[in-house]
Amino acid sequence: MSTQSTPSTTQTGIRPLAGKTALVTGGSRGIGAAIVRRLTADGAQVAFTYSSAKAQADAVAEATGALAVQANSSDAEAVRAAVSRTVEQFGALDILVNNAGTIRRAPAAEHPLEWFDEVLEVDLTSAFVLSQVLGRRMLEAGHGRIVFTASLLSFQGGINVPGYAAAKSGVAGLVRALSNEWAGRGVTVNGIAPGYIATGNTQALQDDPDRSRAILERIPAGRWGTPEDVAGAAVFLASDAARYVSGAILPVDGGWLGR
Template sequence: MTQEDFQLNDKVALVTGAAQGLGEALAVGLAEAGADIIALDRLPVDTCLKQIRALGREGIGLQHDLAAMTPERAQEIIAECVAGLGRLDILVNNAGVIRREAALDFSQASWEAVLDIDLSSVFYLSQAVARHFVALGQPGKIVNIASMLSFQGGQFVASYAAAKSGVAGLTRALANEWAGLGINVNALAPGYMATDVTAALRDDPARSQAILERIPAGRWGEPDDLKGAVVFLASDASRYVHGAILPVDGGWLAR
């Protein structure tokens, strides 16, 4: 094992949900390790691309809403990536949404919106990129973004807990099938991170204090805390890691 095993020079990564928050940090972290980046989001990705290009890496943006994903749309997105930067080596399935409602009143719209983007798009994009890798006979890396709610149930987030539990199971299932093809499928499970998704929790003094008291690190995570972990899972350093769900949670699950 050498430092070169952690380098991503000459690799191209697609990061979904890259306009802000965790996705932006993941994209920049991969670029810092040497990768060129395709930043995908339904929102503009200008800020993300500016950081990537400042590192001397190539970066292009794709604007897509991953709702109502189909195998055909996923195939088109992967083809667009390859056309844009000439190759594709890494897929980071980060895009996600959350809806907060009591389970007794949880609406069909809130259920389907979250499962659609947080789980179905993960599968269809993974399937499409794996078909690309296999057709070329090349190895590849898929990094999914799971959650603490891949291990726990949470409250008032039934669809999110279901989707993120599904991401963990899907990660293992795809790893079982594709490891022999040279495709590593793993996931990161961020803890409580200081992003827009957790703004309501951080703005509630009692809830925020209760969360912080359980985190051994004593602080909310920052998006940059994910950079080292995603580079590891996207690089040759993790070539014998398949089906892992890696918590990046300040020790939350250890309590």
């Protein structure tokens, strides 16, 4: 399996997010941490939330200079408090990346209802609450960028993850609904649909030789994605380069959906 890294635009002297402020949910590890690193490297002041991984959050904060804010994404009041603290720190917020998420795996016939409810609360409901709170501020300012982490399962059904598939399908609908209302008022709303990315959430699949082989055989790029692959798409959608892009779900999947 080949891997590659994408250099930050700062290497060419371009900082597309200079002067911008951003809040990233679930920024202590995996895709979220990569997005925090990339946004800060490209000039943004960044705050990020984390639930319980304090040591990892502290490491990301130290490496990037970002502000780490503890907030359980299933707690609407904690999410609102995180927004208040970020605005208090930065004075304004230009970019929201709704990245926090969880997944529970069990066949649909045996899938516990509490797992289904938990995934919907974290992956969909809390993202709407945060978008609503910050969206009001962005609408008043007349500009803003909201980016959701969707999924391939925003397009497909998946196996053994009915709650996750429902939540991520809901995220795609929410992106379009908010874009319809807000794009004409200066606030773009888009989503990124990561493919098979090598993170903790996909570790079980990576560790299953048969499943991993089947996945790789379908990906035209011939490799698992990296969190950095997703971070580059986040910078694009958060920047002025995407000022006329709204209501879109951008696959970052090595060609999976085109196969």
